[in-house]
Amino acid sequence: MSRLDGKRVAILASHGFEESELLEPLRALREAGAEVEVVSPAGGTIQGMRHFNKGRTVEVDRTLAQADAGDYDALVIPGGLFNPDALRHDDSAIRFTRGFFEAGKPVGAICHGPWVLVDADLAGDRELTSVPNIRRDLENAGAHWVDREVVVDQGLVTSRTPDDLPAFCAKLVEEIGEGRHTGQARSA
Template sequence: MNTDKQLQGKKVAILLTDGFEQVEMTEPRKALQDAGAITHLIAPKGGDVKGWDETEWGDSFPVDLPLSGADPAQYDALLLPGGVMNPDKLRTESKAVQFVRHFFEAKKPVAAICHAPIMLIEADVVKGRKLTSYPSIQTDLKNAGANWVDEEVVTDQGLVTSRKPDDIPAFNRKMIEEIREGKHERQHA
């Protein structure tokens, strides 16, 4: 997709656990790497994480770093893949919630697709923010104070969100743009 290495030297954390929607990790990760970024899969446990491929279990991927050993300060941006199980499991991990919150407090770009904005609710960072998600969690986001819209990609001061796998091309373009821009002074927790 993007081969001009505009993210050369940038490090992107990809926070996930078993049950993440596989294509929502693999396609954005490939776009980031093609643009020159270094990506690390970070999960609550070491070893492998297993993706979900639409209606059944997908492939396994090696975790680069367990969450207990991951320092969010070492990363320039955060990618949160969706899937129904993934954010539902992650939001019960206080260290995962704090990891997400760090990126907002440090004004760093965050990209979340599909069901991943559940993590943003848990991190208490959606109030007053314009974003999108898989339609089934729009009420949760609105109840948390978000301005939810039904668009393929929404950008709000360093926060990039999309609804579903069909939106990945637009999601990837905006994610790369926001990461290239760096910190966003109006990004907030």
């Protein structure tokens, strides 16, 4: 596994994130040497979910108002049903997400996380995957949806469900280690 010493990664999340889809990438990225911050529309703590049951809460390191995509080397958007649905309707979250694509920085999204990419107009002409029940939303946005545990398209790493977290985390570390992806901004 490549080392991510000196790399800063933002995990964009709000209340209702799928617990494992935030905590597992957080652990994997930190173990690889990255500095990871949880960024959210509001400060304090955010409530995680284990599917439809409450899970752990997580401290927010920085609010969206305090965060700038330029301060980070990569972005991770965990899924869960509620988290991406709230983020995709938040203009600050959309601007923050676009900033990573405009700079060609790696972005990871799992489960329902790619919904944020749809509302940010970043899914078009991308090969990606997600939880199957948002497949049509992604295809309607111009994405080429495939059913694989992990898909990488010019620095965009996507996966379907918590079962895919080992592959998702490994590819995130790899893509962040590689750095900038010149083709990343093509859909922005």
